[in-house]
Amino acid sequence: MTAAGVALHARGLGIAFGALRALDGVSLALEPGARQALIGPNGAGKTTLINLLTGVLRPASGSITLGGLDVTRHGSDRRARAGLARTFQVNALFPSLTPLQSVLLALCEREGLGGAWWRPLRRQSALFDEAHALLARLGLGPLAGTPVAALAYGSQRLLEIALALATRPRILLLDEPAAGVPAGERVALFEVIAVLPADIGILLIEHDMDLVFRFARRISVLVAGRILAEGTPEEIAADPRVRAAYLGPAHG
Numbered sequence: 001m002t003a004a005g006v007a008l009h010a011r012g013l014g015i016a017f018g019a020l021r022a023l024d025g026v027s028l029a030l031e032p033g034a035r036q037a038l039i040g041p042n043g044a045g046k047t048t049l050i051n052l053l054t055g056v057l058r059p060a061s062g063s064i065t066l067g068g069l070d071v072t073r074h075g076s077d078r079r080a081r082a083g084l085a086r087t088f089q090v091n092a093l094f095p096s097l098t099p100l101q102s103v104l105l106a107l108c109e110r111e112g113l114g115g116a117w118w119r120p121l122r123r124q125s126a127l128f129d130e131a132h133a134l135l136a137r138l139g140l141g142p143l144a145g146t147p148v149a150a151l152a153y154g155s156q157r158l159l160e161i162a163l164a165l166a167t168r169p170r171i172l173l174l175d176e177p178a179a180g181v182p183a184g185e186r187v188a189l190f191e192v193i194a195v196l197p198a199d200i201g202i203l204l205i206e207h208d209m210d211l212v213f214r215f216a217r218r219i220s221v222l223v224a225g226r227i228l229a230e231g232t233p234e235e236i237a238a239d240p241r242v243r244a245a246y247l248g249p250a251h252g
């Protein structure tokens with residue numbers, strides 16, 4: 001992979017919380033259209049890594065580039081404008097808005113329309129079309145007018161993905177999209193994740209190994225703040241160090 005062909009490149013990231021070295025020399029490269037997963041036991045440092053990638057935290061060492069642009073010292077907003085989007089582990093939706101209103105707000109934010117989203121009229125209708133198309137893509141079309149609070153949890157997680165896609169990202173970080181989603185709603189979630197736009201590079205952080213092994217073309221394994229292994233799902237499933245540290249005998 002040439003440097004120009006890498007959409008997101010983290011090199012040698014390190015950060016400590018007091019005496020705890022939460023991440024130590026972590027490197028990760030995502031190419032455009034990547035389908036990569038980040039797995040590891042509780043406390044391995046996955047959320048900390050996402051926080052470094054998105055600019056919520058600053059690394060003590062290392063660097064991060066987005067499409068060749070060094071964003072190591074940039075805040076979350078500039079990284080978002082450079083094409084990085086994330087979903088959140090904790091539900092962060094407005095319960096009284098509908099999915100249509102939620103997506104429209106995100107689109108207006110992207111377009112810099114702020115509170116004046118009802119004008120001009122022609123732009124408004126283009127944004128409505130885009131919002132409906134996005135909701136249809138995620139299987140939320142029939143629920144476009146239902147208040148978020150009345151949606152099933154799996155649908156709320158899908159809406160979070162819609163809001164991230166509304167920013168037209170080059171890189172999407174999916175932070176535990178299946179967490180808390182009941183078994184019966186997982187199939188729909190998995191189906192949508194499988195058909196996300198091919199040109200967006202995706203990094204999935206997930207404990208559900210069914211989803212990870214269905215989705216990922218590459219897997220990085222983080223253990224105690226270091227990358228223990230990286231490879232294809234077959235390589236990771238067969239790696240004795242990964243089995244010992246995380247997977248157990250079930251995947252292989």
Ligand SMILES: Nc1ncnc2c1ncn2[C@@H]1O[C@H](COP(=O)(O)OP(=O)(O)OP(=O)(O)O)[C@@H](O)[C@H]1O
Nearest residue numbers: 017018020022040041042043044045046047048049
């Ligand atoms: N703000 C903080 N202050 C102090 N310690 C922290 C902070 N954030 C994370 N840690 C510690 O850093 C380590 C890595 O935590 P992190 O949340 O990144 O792990 P994780 O892999 O995301 O875990 P999980 O799978 O449970 O979400 C843990 O030991 C955690 O307790």
